[in-house]
Amino acid sequence: MSLQKPADGGSGGLAGSPEAEEPEDGSPGRCLPPPVLPWDRFSAWLHCVCVVGFDLELGQAVEVIYPQHSKLTDKEKTNICYLSFPDSNSGCLGNTQFCFRFRQSSSRKLSWHCLLDQLDRDLPIYLKKDPAYFYGYVYFRQVQDKTLKRGYFQKSLVLISKLPYIHLFNTVLGQIAPEYFEKNEPFLEAACSDVDRWPLPVPGKTLYLPIMGIVMKVRIPTCHDKPGTTQVLQSMHQADSQISIALPTVYEVDLFRCFSPVFFHIQMLWELVLLGEPLVVMAPSPSESSETVLALVSCISPLKYYSDFRPYFTIHDSEFKDYTTRTQTPPSVILGVTNPFFAKTLQHWPHIIRIGDIKVSGEVPKQVKVKKLKNLKTLDSKPGVYTSYKPYLNKDEEIIKQLQKGVQQKRPAEAQSIILRRYFLELTQSFIIPLERYVASLMPLQKSISPWKSPPQLKPFSKEEFMKTLEKAGPQLTSRLKGDWIGLYRHFLKSYNFDGWFRTRRKEMTQKLEALHLEALCNEDLLFWSQKHTEVETVDLVLKLKAKLTNGEKLPVKPGTMEKLKKHIDSIILAQPEDLQGILTKTGSM
Amino acid sequence: MALRELKVCLLGDTGVGKSSIVWRFVEDSFDPNINPTIGASFMTKTVQYQNELHKFLIWDTAGQERFRALAPMYYRGSAAAIIVYDITKEETFSTLKNWVKELRQHGPPNIVVAIAGNKCDLNDVREVIEKDAKDYADSIHAIFVETSAKNAININELFIEISRRIPSTDANPPSSGRSLNLILRIFDILHENHIVLSVWRTEATRARGHIRKIYAFLYNRVRVGWYVSTKGGESPK
Numbered sequence: 001m002s003l004q005k006p007a008d009g010g011s012g013g014l015a016g017s018p019e020a021e022e023p024e025d026g027s028p029g030r031c032l033p034p035p036v037l038p039w040d041r042f043s044a045w046l047h048c049v050c051v052v053g054f055d056l057e058l059g060q061a062v063e064v065i066y067p068q069h070s071k072l073t074d075k076e077k078t079n080i081c082y083l084s085f086p087d088s089n090s091g092c093l094g095n096t097q098f099c100f101r102f103r104q105s106s107s108r109k110l111s112w113h114c115l116l117d118q119l120d121r122d123l124p125i126y127l128k129k130d131p132a133y134f135y136g137y138v139y140f141r142q143v144q145d146k147t148l149k150r151g152y153f154q155k156s157l158v159l160i161s162k163l164p165y166i167h168l169f170n171t172v173l174g175q176i177a178p179e180y181f182e183k184n185e186p187f188l189e190a191a192c193s194d195v196d197r198w199p200l201p202v203p204g205k206t207l208y209l210p211i212m213g214i215v216m217k218v219r220i221p222t223c224h225d226k227p228g229t230t231q232v233l234q235s236m237h238q239a240d241s242q243i244s245i246a247l248p249t250v251y252e253v254d255l256f257r258c259f260s261p262v263f264f265h266i267q268m269l270w271e272l273v274l275l276g277e278p279l280v281v282m283a284p285s286p287s288e289s290s291e292t293v294l295a296l297v298s299c300i301s302p303l304k305y306y307s308d309f310r311p312y313f314t315i316h317d318s319e320f321k322d323y324t325t326r327t328q329t330p331p332s333v334i335l336g337v338t339n340p341f342f343a344k345t346l347q348h349w350p351h352i353i354r355i356g357d358i359k360v361s362g363e364v365p366k367q368v369k370v371k372k373l374k375n376l377k378t379l380d381s382k383p384g385v386y387t388s389y390k391p392y393l394n395k396d397e398e399i400i401k402q403l404q405k406g407v408q409q410k411r412p413a414e415a416q417s418i419i420l421r422r423y424f425l426e427l428t429q430s431f432i433i434p435l436e437r438y439v440a441s442l443m444p445l446q447k448s449i450s451p452w453k454s455p456p457q458l459k460p461f462s463k464e465e466f467m468k469t470l471e472k473a474g475p476q477l478t479s480r481l482k483g484d485w486i487g488l489y490r491h492f493l494k495s496y497n498f499d500g501w502f503r504t505r506r507k508e509m510t511q512k513l514e515a516l517h518l519e520a521l522c523n524e525d526l527l528f529w530s531q532k533h534t535e536v537e538t539v540d541l542v543l544k545l546k547a548k549l550t551n552g553e554k555l556p557v558k559p560g561t562m563e564k565l566k567k568h569i570d571s572i573i574l575a576q577p578e579d580l581q582g583i584l585t586k587t588g589s590m
Numbered sequence: 591m592a593l594r595e596l597k598v599c600l601l602g603d604t605g606v607g608k609s610s611i612v613w614r615f616v617e618d619s620f621d622p623n624i625n626p627t628i629g630a631s632f633m634t635k636t637v638q639y640q641n642e643l644h645k646f647l648i649w650d651t652a653g654q655e656r657f658r659a660l661a662p663m664y665y666r667g668s669a670a671a672i673i674v675y676d677i678t679k680e681e682t683f684s685t686l687k688n689w690v691k692e693l694r695q696h697g698p699p700n701i702v703v704a705i706a707g708n709k710c711d712l713n714d715v716r717e718v719i720e721k722d723a724k725d726y727a728d729s730i731h732a733i734f735v736e737t738s739a740k741n742a743i744n745i746n747e748l749f750i751e752i753s754r755r756i757p758s759t760d761a762n763p764p765s766s767g768r769s770l771n772l773i774l775r776i777f778d779i780l781h782e783n784h785i786v787l788s789v790w791r792t793e794a795t796r797a798r799g800h801i802r803k804i805y806a807f808l809y810n811r812v813r814v815g816w817y818v819s820t821k822g823g824e825s826p827k
């Protein structure tokens with residue numbers, strides 16, 4: 001490893017030094033460019049803010065939705081109500097923060113702000129918005145209050161968003177919820193008005209987000225970041241930490257703390273998540289269930305987890321029946337639950353993680369064996385992983401030792417999490433590189449691209465061909481782990497995660513082929529061609545070219561290609577008789 | 591040049607021109623029909639003061655009574671508060687005195703208070719006598735200016751005076767900004783070399799202790815003297 005100056009490399013994982021950056025920016029969130037309408041900025045971050053209270057007659061009810069014009073269907077409201085409150089008798093006295101994810105009603109239009117789509121394009125795949133789901137970030141307070149009829153104050157402040165930025169929104173809630181419970185309506189109005197002044201969530205930029213008297217500095221990762229680097233933002237002075245806080249991440253959870261109750265099984269859990277196996281996390285409270293589910297989903301990053309996952313799932317959820325019915329095999333989902341009822345409902349599930357209270361100190365249990373499923377009693381079984389699954393790969397003792405040593409030496413949890421994240425990353429990369437390499441070989445040769453034929457097709461994916469490549473270029477090149485890699489790949493190829501991954505790759509490659517084809521076409525003398533062909537063929541060509549002009553926006557073509565295409569079209573049209581010119585200019589135009 | 595972030599909040603009755611003062615300072619513009627502020631709005635402006643850059647983080651609060659309870663969030667951690675009244679409205683000056691009391695009781699101990707009598711371009715309909723206001727300001731050791739956001743009178747001067755009154759960093763232990771910057775760079779080297787460093791997010795005081803050790807370590811092993819001294823001028827000892 002060579003030393004590198006972070007200032008010019010940028011690979012060091014630092015978002016510029018504060019000193020170098022501050023003077024030139026001068027204007028974070030300063031003035032709003034005129035075309036932005038009220039609530040445009042707000043809705044780039046949040047769909048709405050809800051207050052869910054407990055009505056003695058009705059039970060949970062949405063008391064306030066802010067801004068008032070935001071729309072939620074009745075079904076969505078019902079889901080939000082139940083998901084914003086703890087679902088079991090675990091108490092949760094005081095303040096509890098957690099998050100949930102729910103399906104949006106099918107009646108809702110899936111179309112999204114085109115501007116936001118553009119922002120979405122630069123995000124790493126695992127942070128891209130899922131059009132069918134919302135996230136809910138909850139701050140629940142339950143305290144004794146003798147002035148109230150039932151003697152308890154129970155209320156949740158909930159942020160509804162499409163963005164999977166748990167750390168950011170937890171910080172926001174920590175900042176606003178305690179004050180909201182005291183100051184009510186005007187406070188919410190003011191907080192929302194702050195969010196409406198935030199800059200757009202542009203990946204890769206340092207964003208300054210003012211909220212109720214403090215400024216948060218954040219950076220949303222981009223798909224161009226080197227995987228595994230943490231983009232640390234720094235506060236300038238300690239004294240400033242009251243007024244501006246730098247969030248080290250917007251979306252990551254404290255991986256080590258989440259996995260500490262099931263520490264010895266991390267590698268098996270990685271396999272289960274990779275393969276999209278049905279998994280349920282039974283936890284004492286929604287904060288543990290939601291963090292653990294998010295940790296599980298993120299452990300295969302940079303791969304995206306393509307199945308459904310619910311950091312917190314209740315028996316009231318509209319998908320409850322679909323997911324728990326015993327007549328089918330359990331679905332490929334990860335659920336986080338707290339209600340003891342699930343221990344019974346889901347006892348046919350193949351893999352169950354049961355966690356107790358997560359200790360803040362990050363203590364880890366002594367060596368524990370995987371527990372047999374039949375030992376899972378309905379109510380208070382011991383923490384652990386209950387499964388009959390046999391991992392394909394041999395256990396990596398080194399990472400366990402390294403982390404245990406860290407615990408003994410009181411290494412900070414952040415450092416432990418970084419070690420663990422790096423371990424998962426290397427494991428996932430070792431696994432995926434052979435697939436990437438094989439899929440890249442499905443691309444047709446450059447010379448097979450002819451401007452006068454349609455773009456060549458990708459070769460089909462053949463399992464057996466791929467398996468053959470593993471002998472020479474398998475994961476053994478990058479990972480010291482032994483075991484049944486072949487078996488793991490065979491299983492993976494049947495999973496949703498493979499399906500989703502391959503679909504994304506195929507789309508990218510097809511677009512690349514189309515782009516190359518378009519570039520080749522633009523390098524031809526199309527006017528000359530049209531002069532040698534009949535009018536019908538020329539008209540046909542112009543229409544096809546025009547269609548390419550419209551679709552080409554999305555293609556990764558070289559700069560200038562679209563302009564070239566436009567010139568070709570114009571020059572061909574100009575060479576036509578006048579009446580035809582008029583028709584061609586109008587038809588198929590954008 | 592060292593950069594300091596200074597949080598400043600504006601307080602005062604509704605309609606006295608708090609937002610207009612901020613707009614004049616930050617954007618150098620004036621809009622007679624500016625919207626009422628909801629809760630608070632936030633803007634920044636960086637200006638040079640002597641050999642420092644002062645980045646003002648300006649929280650402009652709403653004057654309406656119903657937002658009054660939120661004010662502590664904005665003046666909490668503030669280096670300065672600008673309390674604004676309207677020289678053409680006597681009652682806005684009474685509200686100002688209440689703000690002063692509140693800041694005394696609940697505000698940060700060393701907060702610099704500035705009193706701005708805005709709309710001094712409307713001298714014909716004046717209700718608050720300049721001398722009365724000045725005497726009051728002196729009695730509480732506050733900065734005092736009469737301003738006009740409309741005609742850009744005394745706005746920049748107000749902020750310059752705030753810069754002047756805020757204790758300079760020399761009184762504090764040596765700037766941690768540079769040390770943190772340095773530690774970040776070192777962390778980066780360690781990161782590149784797969785060495786996990788456990789101190790990158792600790793507070794500056796603890797970090798300074800660590801930084802010498804790490805520095806010594808790196809200087810001996812990998813000769814990065816040129817590397818860490820490029821920015822801050824902290825030379826190896």
